[in-house]
Amino acid sequence: MFLPSTLVLSLAALATAIPEAAVKRQISQLRDRYDFIIAGGGTSGLTVADRLTRAFPKKTVLVVEYGVIEYAPGIFDPPLAVWGGIGASASYFVVQSLPVPDIQNKTAFVLAGKVVGGSSAVNGMFFDRPSRHDWDAWVAVASPEFDSSQDKWSWGDVYPFYKKSVTFTPPPAAAVQKYGYTWDTSVYGGSTPIYSSFPPFLWADLVPIARGSWEDLGVPKLQECAGGDKAGLCWIPISQHPVTARRSHSGLGHYAAVNATRPNYDLLVKHQVTRVVYPNGPASGPPLVEVLSLDDKTLANISARAEVIISAGSFHTPTILQRSGIGPASFLRKAGINVVIDLPGVGSNFHDHSGPGVFWNYTNLGNLSPLPSDLSNLAFLADATAGFDETPARGPYTLAGSNSAVFVPLSNITADYQTIVSRINAMVADGSAASYLPADYRDEPTMVAGYKKQLEVIANQIFANPHAPSIETPFATGNSFRAINLHPLSRGTVRLNISSPLQTPVVHYGTGSNPVDFDVYLAHTKYIRRMIDTEAMRKYGAFEVGPGPDVQTDAALINFIKDQMTLSYMHPCCTSAMLPRQKGGVVGADLRVHGAAGLRVVDMSILPFLPSSHLSSTAYAVGERAADIIIKHWYSKCGVHVP
Numbered sequence: 001m002f003l004p005s006t007l008v009l010s011l012a013a014l015a016t017a018i019p020e021a022a023v024k025r026q027i028s029q030l031r032d033r034y035d036f037i038i039a040g041g042g043t044s045g046l047t048v049a050d051r052l053t054r055a056f057p058k059k060t061v062l063v064v065e066y067g068v069i070e071y072a073p074g075i076f077d078p079p080l081a082v083w084g085g086i087g088a089s090a091s092y093f094v095v096q097s098l099p100v101p102d103i104q105n106k107t108a109f110v111l112a113g114k115v116v117g118g119s120s121a122v123n124g125m126f127f128d129r130p131s132r133h134d135w136d137a138w139v140a141v142a143s144p145e146f147d148s149s150q151d152k153w154s155w156g157d158v159y160p161f162y163k164k165s166v167t168f169t170p171p172p173a174a175a176v177q178k179y180g181y182t183w184d185t186s187v188y189g190g191s192t193p194i195y196s197s198f199p200p201f202l203w204a205d206l207v208p209i210a211r212g213s214w215e216d217l218g219v220p221k222l223q224e225c226a227g228g229d230k231a232g233l234c235w236i237p238i239s240q241h242p243v244t245a246r247r248s249h250s251g252l253g254h255y256a257a258v259n260a261t262r263p264n265y266d267l268l269v270k271h272q273v274t275r276v277v278y279p280n281g282p283a284s285g286p287p288l289v290e291v292l293s294l295d296d297k298t299l300a301n302i303s304a305r306a307e308v309i310i311s312a313g314s315f316h317t318p319t320i321l322q323r324s325g326i327g328p329a330s331f332l333r334k335a336g337i338n339v340v341i342d343l344p345g346v347g348s349n350f351h352d353h354s355g356p357g358v359f360w361n362y363t364n365l366g367n368l369s370p371l372p373s374d375l376s377n378l379a380f381l382a383d384a385t386a387g388f389d390e391t392p393a394r395g396p397y398t399l400a401g402s403n404s405a406v407f408v409p410l411s412n413i414t415a416d417y418q419t420i421v422s423r424i425n426a427m428v429a430d431g432s433a434a435s436y437l438p439a440d441y442r443d444e445p446t447m448v449a450g451y452k453k454q455l456e457v458i459a460n461q462i463f464a465n466p467h468a469p470s471i472e473t474p475f476a477t478g479n480s481f482r483a484i485n486l487h488p489l490s491r492g493t494v495r496l497n498i499s500s501p502l503q504t505p506v507v508h509y510g511t512g513s514n515p516v517d518f519d520v521y522l523a524h525t526k527y528i529r530r531m532i533d534t535e536a537m538r539k540y541g542a543f544e545v546g547p548g549p550d551v552q553t554d555a556a557l558i559n560f561i562k563d564q565m566t567l568s569y570m571h572p573c574c575t576s577a578m579l580p581r582q583k584g585g586v587v588g589a590d591l592r593v594h595g596a597a598g599l600r601v602v603d604m605s606i607l608p609f610l611p612s613s614h615l616s617s618t619a620y621a622v623g624e625r626a627a628d629i630i631i632k633h634w635y636s637k638c639g640v641h642v643p
């Protein structure tokens, strides 16, 4: 890779500095009114703000963000600190779920970004994309109601926005030579300063062992996995700047990189959007936006001329809507909130990626080096930490979590996949599916209709589809492989804490409540343990430590799965689904909240169900797609020719 030195310098500067001076901290610094107000300066929200301020130089945009600008590598980077050193940081909301009855009453531990850039500023940086079958399945769930909408969301419709949303830089020749990276630049093409690249470090002696084991199991090596087809063994780029090897996130790429030339782009930090208010009812919008200063606790209303866009993420978007009286009427009444729009889907349909791990040890790694276990060696650790702070950064921490994974369809995992498909179709046909929904909405007809349609589509277009992945196993690699269930059927809820409605919501994980999820976890676990007994692993004396040779019956394996279950891979989702109202949806194909004038939702809460991917690439792409819809709407409304 060759970059002119001036570009390297300016990119390096960008990667470390957010212009503090531009940021507003008090309501008194704001203009009287804004054209657009965006609640939440996260991954999707700042993408929209960037595009709107560029498309409409004469219209003003305000982003209201709970957190502050905090590009502090010592706090949420090295990335391992995210998982280890959480207590100390102010950069994330920490959510501890209610006990999960079907998983031994364990509680899920989940983080969400609370900082300019949102979760893209604190995440694991794994930058894969969904499969084309995910998007096409979402369109199927919304069919036929959305078929006539002019806003299209099939894979073919959103793929150009994935391309536009990032800039990919191929790895240097030496790394390609050494590691065997493959890619295909035709799946990229953007020049947006959100960066995707291969990290300068990997556990180079171990990764080939893991890759070899998957190849032994018959998983095909794919040249590129970001073009819609990802059933196979993938190299995954990370959201990292190609020169500095530092994190790239939406606070840098969609605010800091553009602020200097956007006098119409205001960012208010340390303010919580409490609710939106419709003084004359929800048919006359846009609503007022009520914000609370986190410094002096004062409340203020800010008004928008054109639109309000909520982008507070899957946990907090539904809290803003519920506090606004937009949500399940029965719950709102219980909370003493005046019902403005009865929308049972707000904060319902909640789910996350989950799954157990399989563990092994080696008897004979010889002199392979370095190994992840070397991080317990103080000298190695000190060098790794020092390397991370250099510019460009170097060493193990630049890898973030991982840059490899396999994605495997259910039909490759178990010969019984048709039994699983039939079992789902049967629970849809006889109506028993509804009994697995959370108690507080299983009697709600629109939610049940939407859930049955989701199950039907997941069974027939995902689980029965030999090209649609069902499991993901990312690896770096240590001594475990995770069996991530990409398409769980169980659902939970996100509801205000009635006694403390401005605080973190009450989160109910329904993990395992639909019994078919256990059929899937079981199939996945049996499949993964097979890779320990491959030629590639045997060569190094690999032997299974967990479940372990004693655990053979299905019942014993299910106990192991519950014991080892990771309830959250930090992908909370789907709490304001883009589905018809009669299917429990919250927003339409144009992302407008059903029945609410001048109000849209743009973030990961709009997905109908989880994709076979980590979410950040989709948060950016949804932001891009939404901005396109909003810009075209206002161009045509103002009689401006759509470019």
Ligand SMILES: Cc1cc2nc3c(=O)[nH]c(=O)nc-3n(C[C@H](O)[C@H](O)[C@H](O)COP(=O)(O)OP(=O)(O)OC[C@H]3O[C@@H](n4cnc5c(N)ncnc54)[C@H](O)[C@@H]3O)c2cc1C
Residues within 6 Å of the ligand: 039, 040, 041, 042, 043, 044, 045, 064, 065, 066, 067, 082, 111, 112, 113, 114, 115, 116, 117, 118, 119, 120, 122, 123, 124, 125, 126, 127, 128, 271, 272, 273, 274, 311, 312, 313, 314, 316, 317, 320, 401, 569, 570, 571, 572, 602, 603, 604, 605, 614, 615, 616, 617, 619
């Ligand atoms: C620890 C962690 C690891 C992850 N690892 C990966 C990974 O490796 N790869 C990957 O692709 N994805 C990963 N994800 C998921 C991915 O980053 C998120 O799903 C995605 O970024 C969410 O985007 P969003 O726009 O929906 O919300 P966010 O980016 O979370 O943005 C929401 C914003 O709203 C703000 N906000 C919330 N409430 C209010 C309010 N009331 N008023 C004002 N502002 C408010 C928040 O502070 C935040 O800035 C991870 C997430 C986490 C938390």
Ligand SMILES: *[C@@H]1O[C@H](CO)[C@@H](O)[C@H](O)[C@H]1NC(C)=O
Residues within 6 Å of the ligand: 099, 101, 104, 105
């Ligand atoms: C989970 O908690 C509930 C309520 O306290 C209790 O009835 C149930 O027995 C517990 N289940 C397990 C597996 O501990």
Ligand SMILES: *[C@@H]1O[C@H](CO)[C@@H](O)[C@H](O)[C@H]1NC(C)=O
Residues within 6 Å of the ligand: 218, 219, 220, 231, 232, 233, 407, 408, 409, 411, 412
């Ligand atoms: C799944 O199995 C088919 C048929 O054997 C094979 O062609 C394909 O490569 C396999 N895919 C994966 C991801 O294992």
Ligand SMILES: *[C@@H]1O[C@H](CO)[C@@H](O)[C@H](O)[C@H]1NC(C)=O
Residues within 6 Å of the ligand: 277, 279, 288, 290, 299, 300, 301
């Ligand atoms: C915001 O506007 C609503 C409706 O007019 C009003 O009830 C509320 O008191 C206002 N809040 C503030 C802080 O002015």
Ligand SMILES: *[C@@H]1O[C@H](CO)[C@@H](O)[C@H](O)[C@H]1NC(C)=O
Residues within 6 Å of the ligand: 360, 361, 545
């Ligand atoms: C596996 O390795 C870990 C650490 O490397 C060690 O603590 C553990 O005892 C080993 N387990 C077995 C069964 O060898």
Ligand SMILES: *[C@@H]1O[C@H](CO)[C@@H](O)[C@H](O)[C@H]1NC(C)=O
Residues within 6 Å of the ligand: 497, 498, 499, 500, 503, 505, 506
């Ligand atoms: C709700 O808020 C109250 C008061 O802050 C707190 O004591 C309680 O634990 C919260 N409930 C849940 C389920 O988080």
Ligand SMILES: CC(=O)N[C@H]1CO[C@H](CO)[C@@H](O)[C@@H]1O
Residues within 6 Å of the ligand: 018, 019, 020, 021, 022, 259, 260, 261, 262, 263, 264, 265
């Ligand atoms: C228009 C605007 O807000 N510009 C700001 C961008 O950031 C610089 C600091 O780097 C501020 O000085 C500008 O006011």
